[in-house]
Amino acid sequence: MPKMRAVQVTSPKGTFEVVERDIPEPSPGKVRIQVQACGICHSDSITKDGVFPFITYPRVPGHEVAGVIDAVGDGVSKWAVGQRVGVGWHGGNCGYCNACRRGYFFACETFTEITGITCDGGYAEYMIARSEAVASLPAELSAVEAAPLMCAGVTTFNCLRNSGARPGDLVAVLGLGGLGHLAVQYAARGGFRTAAIARGQDKAALAFELGARYYIDSQSQDPAAELSKLGGAKVILATVTAGDAMAAVMGGLGVDGALMVIGAAPTMTIAPMGLIGKRTAIKGWYSGTSIDSEDTLAFSVLGGVRSMNEVFPFERAAEGYERMIGGKARFRVVLKMGS
Numbered sequence: 001m002p003k004m005r006a007v008q009v010t011s012p013k014g015t016f017e018v019v020e021r022d023i024p025e026p027s028p029g030k031v032r033i034q035v036q037a038c039g040i041c042h043s044d045s046i047t048k049d050g051v052f053p054f055i056t057y058p059r060v061p062g063h064e065v066a067g068v069i070d071a072v073g074d075g076v077s078k079w080a081v082g083q084r085v086g087v088g089w090h091g092g093n094c095g096y097c098n099a100c101r102r103g104y105f106f107a108c109e110t111f112t113e114i115t116g117i118t119c120d121g122g123y124a125e126y127m128i129a130r131s132e133a134v135a136s137l138p139a140e141l142s143a144v145e146a147a148p149l150m151c152a153g154v155t156t157f158n159c160l161r162n163s164g165a166r167p168g169d170l171v172a173v174l175g176l177g178g179l180g181h182l183a184v185q186y187a188a189r190g191g192f193r194t195a196a197i198a199r200g201q202d203k204a205a206l207a208f209e210l211g212a213r214y215y216i217d218s219q220s221q222d223p224a225a226e227l228s229k230l231g232g233a234k235v236i237l238a239t240v241t242a243g244d245a246m247a248a249v250m251g252g253l254g255v256d257g258a259l260m261v262i263g264a265a266p267t268m269t270i271a272p273m274g275l276i277g278k279r280t281a282i283k284g285w286y287s288g289t290s291i292d293s294e295d296t297l298a299f300s301v302l303g304g305v306r307s308m309n310e311v312f313p314f315e316r317a318a319e320g321y322e323r324m325i326g327g328k329a330r331f332r333v334v335l336k337m338g339s
């Protein structure tokens with residue numbers, strides 16, 4: 001049996017182990033991908049720490065996968081060996097449940113396949129993916145460039161394009177980390193009046209470099225008041241994981257404005273009365289399916305949007321994960337295979 005190397009977690013809160021495993025065979029409806037790069041996402045902590053009770057171990061994390069189709073299971077017609085592809089959080093859907101029949105593939109009621117969580121992901125030389133979860137990669141993007149766009153990219157881009165904001169509207173991005181630095185680029189390239197909100201004056205230069213028209217330092221300024229001075233935001237894209245930081249910007253929304261939540265903050269306290277006067281809303285957004293990823297990649301090529309990455313050889317996944325979870329990474333960490 002041919003072997004591969006993989007980085008796995010054996011139990012909740014366990015360490016990352018580099019192990020040798022059999023190269024898996026794709027069953028019907030699935031493909032095997034030779035992984036070339038895999039981004040490290042904050043949500044990999046779900047597998048690392050056992051946040052979801054249904055995770056079975058050992059498990060290989062990683063849902064920002066870029067690579068090449070290496071083998072194709074029976075019944076797969078769309079994909080062929082040699083095609084460059086990516087896989088994100090959405091690991092597949094049944095296609096026949098009520099949610100799928102309404103086009104809500106992300107909310108499939110039959111099963112919830114999540115790459116690197118319910119099935120093994122991209123911290124490995126090879127992985128198996130359901131064919132409907134696979135996205136085609138454009139030639140213009142390298143595997144390292146494409147990988148972080150498979151979660152951080154699609155989550156911010158797809159949220160923004162479904163937020164109801166139209167070109168010319170004031171859009172604020174709360175947080176200037178892994179998600180935020182992409183969201184600012186997408187908002188600016190998408191024709192929005194883009195405001196970046198982060199802590200400290202030292203991030204202003206970066207915000208402008210990424211395309212922001214305004215920078216609001218939430219340590220020395222009141223972000224809600226500043227956004228109000230600019231006319232009120234149509235959308236605030238909340239990329240941070242702190243509920244109090246989200247609540248603090250709510251007052252900066254304009255009429256019918258929405259706080260779009262993609263940062264998984266555990267709690268948030270707001271005064272519901274504050275929603276009424278301007279009919280403001282709080283809404284969550286799910287990253288997207290494989291076609292949303294393809295749209296994200298295409299827009300990234302069109303607009304020149306790129307993730308700023310720290311690249312680690314895949315054997316050093318533990319070190320890369322520590323950079324990410326410690327908030328030290330500027331801005332995404334990407335594991336590269338074959339080093």
Ligand SMILES: [Zn+2]
Binds near residue numbers: 042043063151152
């Ligand atoms: Zn992710």
Ligand SMILES: [Zn+2]
Binds near residue numbers: 098
């Ligand atoms: Zn379904």
